Amino acid sequence: MNADLPEGVRVYAIGDVHGCAKMLDRLLALIDEDLAADPATSVVEVFLGDYVDRGPDCAAVLKRVGEEVPGRERVRLMGNHEQAMIAALADGTMMSRWLAFGGDATLRSYGIEPNDWKHDPQALQPIVQSVLPRRDLELLTRLAYSHRIGGVIFVHAGIRPGVPLEEQSSSDMIWIREEFLTHPGPFPAFVVHGHTPVDAPEVTPWRANVDTGAVYGGALTAIVLEAGRRHRFLSVPHG
Numbered sequence: 001m002n003a004d005l006p007e008g009v010r011v012y013a014i015g016d017v018h019g020c021a022k023m024l025d026r027l028l029a030l031i032d033e034d035l036a037a038d039p040a041t042s043v044v045e046v047f048l049g050d051y052v053d054r055g056p057d058c059a060a061v062l063k064r065v066g067e068e069v070p071g072r073e074r075v076r077l078m079g080n081h082e083q084a085m086i087a088a089l090a091d092g093t094m095m096s097r098w099l100a101f102g103g104d105a106t107l108r109s110y111g112i113e114p115n116d117w118k119h120d121p122q123a124l125q126p127i128v129q130s131v132l133p134r135r136d137l138e139l140l141t142r143l144a145y146s147h148r149i150g151g152v153i154f155v156h157a158g159i160r161p162g163v164p165l166e167e168q169s170s171s172d173m174i175w176i177r178e179e180f181l182t183h184p185g186p187f188p189a190f191v192v193h194g195h196t197p198v199d200a201p202e203v204t205p206w207r208a209n210v211d212t213g214a215v216y217g218g219a220l221t222a223i224v225l226e227a228g229r230r231h232r233f234l235s236v237p238h239g
Contacts, residue, residue: 003190003208003225004151008041010226012234013154013208015048015194016079017065018215019055019105024064026236027220034234040226043072046147048194048210049079049156049174053102055215059109059136066139078143079156080174080195086140089132092125145170148189152225157195158207165189180207192223201233214238 005011012031017024035043047065052058065076081102088098099107099121104114107124110131117124129137146168147154153165155173158180163172165188172180177196185206194211201221202209212235214220221235 005227006150007227010040011044012222013046013192014222015210016050017061019058020214021057021060023220023236030234046075046154049077050081052106053081054105057109058106062136075147078145092122095121095124145173153189154192158193
């Protein structure tokens with residue numbers, strides 16, 4: 001593993017949450033406990049995307065992710081599910097696609113029953129826009145596609161091999177799978193990502209995958225990175 005971070009910086013990078021709000025609360029409590037036991041000079045929490053869809057309490061997850069914590073930097077990345085949600089909010093013709101992609105769970109978390117609109121899903125667009133809190137809409141508009149700290153780049157899905165970091169497409173950073181996952185390396189930076197569920201955190205010399213399938217019965221995981229220390233993980237079991 002070739003992750004190179006500046007001295008004094010500790011990063012907690014959190015995998016795909018998908019509406020599992022109770023698990024996220026437990027994981028954030030573990031991070032608090034970790035910092036209480038072993039303080040760090042500079043703390044960055046990176047959320048790797050896919051906060052919404054499929055899980056039971058997407059609204060609560062967006063609220064939690066959007067909160068600020070004194071003394072910490074929070075970075076919120078775009079996932080492919082947030083992109084689908086944004087597209088449906090902007091264009092009612094995309095609503096059916098988002099609902100089939102797991103957006104039905106997101107709507108239910110806001111008190112909207114999508115089955116009531118099966119005859120006309122496009123009509124949901126203005127309803128959803130009116131129900132979503134302004135803070136959540138603003139959060140969605142502020143999500144970044146990547147974040148780099150030293151020799152580490154954080155993205156939702158991965159990067160395209162052979163393409164410089166500054167030339168990576170937003171589509172690849174939130175959608176790519178096989179071309180990235182099967183590439184033996186090297187990459188221009190160590191890549192921390194989620195997007196593709198694995199049974200346990202997957203670490204190679206060039207990347208780390210921390211999507212451990214929380215919404216599918218797996219754990220919710222954060223990787224902890226710090227200069228001069230071996231990587232480690234914090235995780236909470238499903239439930």
